[in-house]
Amino acid sequence: MSKCKTSGYKADCSKSEEREGRCxxxxxxxxxxxxxxxxxxxxxxxVKEKGEWDFNWCEARDNLDHSYMEEHVRINHFRNHYELTRKNLMVKNLKRHRKNLERDVGHMEASKCDFFPCTFALPNEYHLFVEEFKRSPGSTWIMKPVAKSGGKGIFLFRKLKDIMDWKKDGTRSEEQKDAAQVExxxxxxxxxNPYLINGRKFDLxxxxxxxxxxxxxxxLYRDGIGRFSSTRFSMSSIDDKYVHLTNxxxxxxxxxxxxxxxxKWQMQQLRRYLTAKHGRQTIESLFKEIDNIFVHxxxxxxxxxINDKHCFExxxxxIxxxxxxxxxxxxxxxSPSLTPSNQEDYEMKFRLMEDxxxxxxxxxxxTGKEKRVGGFDLMWNDGPVYNEDFNPETFGSSCFTANTYLGCVNDRENQLRRILKPFPGQKRM
Known part of the structure; x- marks a missing residue:
């Protein structure tokens, strides 16, 4: 096993690769x-299953928590990423963050965190949920398993009796809970009242x-997807998953x-539609509010x-x-799905993964000083990042100051040519 001249990694490079200095x-x-x-x-x-690696893209990293990793190694999950990606923990952390802002900065700053629906973790917060439920009789609620994806286990309800099982589970003794763990x-x-396009619900x-x-x-990546339901929206039936779930x-x-x-709509198409219907200033304000969601x-x-220099996510x-x-x-x-549904979707996700x-x-x-790499724009670096070279003629804005361009032009290939050195042994395009 030799050491690669360009990267310094230990790697099984061929003699020809070593001569050309390839990484x-x-x-x-x-x-x-x-x-x-x-x-x-x-x-x-x-590399094979038990081979040494420099880069690992895995579904879960539980079996890697106690592994020694050399300086250069990278893995695609932080150790406790579930603090943000498990539904109950996400809301718990957001509520705490909002409370801290209220105490330390004031109500105005805390109000910037009012971007998630009223949520309760069950069975632990069942009694708090019942109090809130009774304040607005007839309203619709949605039930979601905290650790499942793809719409599994989700249902809507308007009557308390539909979830009485959780009340029973919530009053079990600790011994009973251990014997029969409640999901x-x-x-x-x-x-x-979701925003509708052609009568259909969608999310971003x-x-x-x-x-x-x-x-x-x-x-923040410039491209994204608007995911539409296949059936026109109506609140008359809460049991039709094709109306209410956009997964x-x-x-x-x-x-x-x-x-x-x-x-699906590409994000550029969706932004153009919204701008044409509501005006540039309104939609710029909307996308700034979306930026606020990411940051907070x-x-x-x-x-x-648990921060780890080996990790990214x-x-x-x-939304x-x-x-x-x-x-x-x-x-x-x-682990957002990178499975494409059509050619346009495939090309977008291929670009996303490459970038x-x-x-x-x-x-x-x-160099480490880049504000943009391909379709990614650096929006936060120990503080907000602002774009000093914003060109309104290119992106159609006169007041957009934050370094975010969700739904804007993604001229990534030209940008990559300007900032990236060619791969070792590769001529610049």
């Missing part, structure tokens, strides 16, 4: 959609990359699902997250708009 990065990955991207990365070498859920006030899937928590360093895993089982259409949600877990944020164009944080995903690798920079091609 050799050994990677492990068990996800088909991602491994196909890694296999196209120049100089990256796939944890959250009960969340359902947003009954947005991608945020965190490369450190101490200090906090976060990047792709749910919608693709609908009888009229079209895999080519996929019931990350700050809410910054002190509890690509989060998938799910819902209501009729008043108020954005609501629904959940944050630790994630460019920011993580296993090859050492960046």
């Amino acid at each position: 050799c990065v050994r990677y492990k990955c068990g996800q088909l959609n991602i491994i196909n991207i890694l296999r196209q990365r120049p100089g990256w070498v796939e 944890s859920y959250v009960a969340q006030r359902y947003i009954e 899937r947005v991608y945020v990359l965190v490369t450190a928590y101490v200090p906090l360093k976060a990047w 792709v895993a749910v919608q693709k089982t609908a009888p009229d699902y079209d895999p080519e259409q996929g019931f 949600s990350l700050q809410s877990v910054q002190k509890v997250m 690509l989060y998938g944020y799910d 819902l708009l209501d009729q008043c164009l108020k954005p609501w944080l629904i959940e944050v995903n630790a 994630t690798l460019n920011v993580v920079d296993m090859e050492g091609r960046l």
Whole structure:
């Protein structure tokens, strides 16, 4: 085994690769959609199951918590990422963060955290939930398992008797709970007035990359997806999952699902539509409020997250708009699906994954001072990041100051040519 001249990693490089000075990065990955991207990365070498690796893209990292990692090694999850990505813990941390802001800064700053629906963890907060439920009889609530994805186990309800089982479980003794563990859920006030396009409900899937928590360093991707329900929205029936759940895993089982259409809009298309309908200033304010969600949600877990220089995290944020164009944080995903539904979706997710690798920079091609890498814009670096070179003629804005461009032009290929050194042995395009 030799040491790569460009990276310094120990790697099984061939003699020809050593002569050309190519960077050799050994990677492990068990996800088909991602491994196909890694296999196209120049100089990256796939290792067998028990082989040594430099980069690991895994579903969960539980079996890696006590492993020794060399300086250069990178892994795609922080040790306790669930503090933000498990529904009950996310709300718990957001509530604490809002309370701390109220105490330390004041009500105005704390009000910036009013972007998540009223939520209770069950069975532990069952009695608090009942008190709130009785204050607004007839309202609709949504029940979600705290650690499941893809719409599994979710249902809407309006009557307390629909969840009486959780009341019984909540009054069990500790011994009984140990004997028959109750699955944890959250009960969340359902947003009954979602913003509709063509009569259909949708949410936004947005991608945020965190490369450190101490200090906090976060990047926002320009592209994203608007995910639509396949059935026109109505509150007359709360049992139709195709009306109320926009998860792709749910919608693709609908009888009229079209895999080519996929019931998705690219973020640029969605932003153009909203701007044409409501005006530039209104939509710029909306997207600034969405930026606020990213920053405060990350700050809410910054002190509890186990920071590790070996770790990074690509989060998938799910944001819902209501009729008043108020954005609501629904959940944050630790392993956002990169499975495409059509060619356009595939190309977007391929670019997203490539740019994630460019920011993580296993090859050492960046200076560390970049505000943009491909489609990622640095929005927070131990404080807010502002763009000094904003061009309103290019992006159509005169007052957008934060370094975020969700739904704006993503001229990533030209940008990458300007900032990245070619891969070792590769001519610049």
